[in-house]
Amino acid sequence: MAVTIKTPGEQQKMRVAGRLAASVLEMIEPHVRPGVTTEELNEICHRYIVDELEAVPAPLNYNGFPKSICTSVNHVVCHGIPGNKRLRRGDALNIDITVIKDGFHGDTSRMFLVGEGSIQARRLSEVARESLFVGIEQVRPGATLGDIGHAIQSYVEARGFSVVREYCGHGIGQVFHEEPQVLHYGDPGTGTRLEPGMCFTIEPMVNAGKRHVKLLADGWTVVTKDHALSAQWEHTLLVTDEGVEILTLRSDEQIPQLPA
Numbered sequence: 604m605a606v607t608i609k610t611p612g613e614q615q616k617m618r619v620a621g622r623l624a625a626s627v628l629e630m631i632e633p634h635v636r637p638g639v640t641t642e643e644l645n646e647i648c649h650r651y652i653v654d655e656l657e658a659v660p661a662p663l664n665y666n667g668f669p670k671s672i673c674t675s676v677n678h679v680v681c682h683g684i685p686g687n688k689r690l691r692r693g694d695a696l697n698i699d700i701t702v703i704k705d706g707f708h709g710d711t712s713r714m715f716l717v718g719e720g721s722i723q724a725r726r727l728s729e730v731a732r733e734s735l736f737v738g739i740e741q742v743r744p745g746a747t748l749g750d751i752g753h754a755i756q757s758y759v760e761a762r763g764f765s766v767v768r769e770y771c772g773h774g775i776g777q778v779f780h781e782e783p784q785v786l787h788y789g790d791p792g793t794g795t796r797l798e799p800g801m802c803f804t805i806e807p808m809v810n811a812g813k814r815h816v817k818l819l820a821d822g823w824t825v826v827t828k829d830h831a832l833s834a835q836w837e838h839t840l841l842v843t844d845e846g847v848e849i850l851t852l853r854s855d856e857q858i859p860q861l862p863a
């Protein structure tokens with residue numbers, strides 16, 4: 604399957620799916636507190652997606668994934684499975700939400716620091732979020748995927764952190780993960796050229812230590828090999844004639860002022 608270009612009608616459905624996915628992260632924020640389990644967060648999100656949004660939680664049963672959201676704590680890079688682990692003050696948590704509404708997917712994730720968060724967790728989370736926006740800044744017709752990857756990689760590595768290579772952003776629409784693969788590292792001017800009507804995610808995973816990861820025996824949970832902290836933020840994007848539309852922007856969100 605080649606990269607799909609969404610028609611205006613499909614773009615409208617992507618806007619709706621994106622807004623709903625973002626609303627789940629807005630809804631769950633006050634529940635992320637010391638003592639709550641990631642399974643409790645999963646249940647709250649599941650009920651909200653199904654009952655309030657009348658949407659489908661895309662992760663549930665996706666290639667056998669057992670829960671409705673991903674919860675990745677501290678050295679977990681991505682695809683953490685909600686369970687009976689209680690959050691503690693100082694934990695850094697990524698919640699990744701994907702909903703299907705009217706056949707279209709919206710995919711977004713953010714970090715939460717439980718209590719204050721350590722200085723290192725705060726810095727890592729901030730650089731990971733900024734790197735997402737550094738990538739988004741590159742998105743416009745005629746730019747390449749390599750421009751995005753290069754911008755993210757340079758930003759992160761200049762700040763002493765590393766970028767995970769085994770997992771990437773992806774085209775999205777009626778299919779959860781479609782072409783193209785959106786790498787968070789690379790060379791400017793290389794790879795697929797962006798065109799209006801493309802939809803894809805950018806979702807850099809940024810490690811405090813080395814970039815290497817390993818997959819746990821549950822077949823899903825990805826952790827840093829050195830057990831150092833990892834952080835991730837994700838948005839679903841639409842390439843427009845003018846540049847980019849962030850389909851999963853939240854009301855609490857400010858677009859960071861980035862150094863030139």
Ligand code: MF3
Pocket residue numbers: 661662663665666668672673682699700701710804806823837
């Ligand atoms: N939401 C994740 C992504 O950003 C994918 C999760 S797949 C799952 O692509 F099966 F683990 F839920």
Ligand code: CO
Pocket residue numbers: 710772773804806837
């Ligand atoms: Co994604």
Ligand code: CO
Pocket residue numbers: 699700701710711712806837
């Ligand atoms: Co996601």
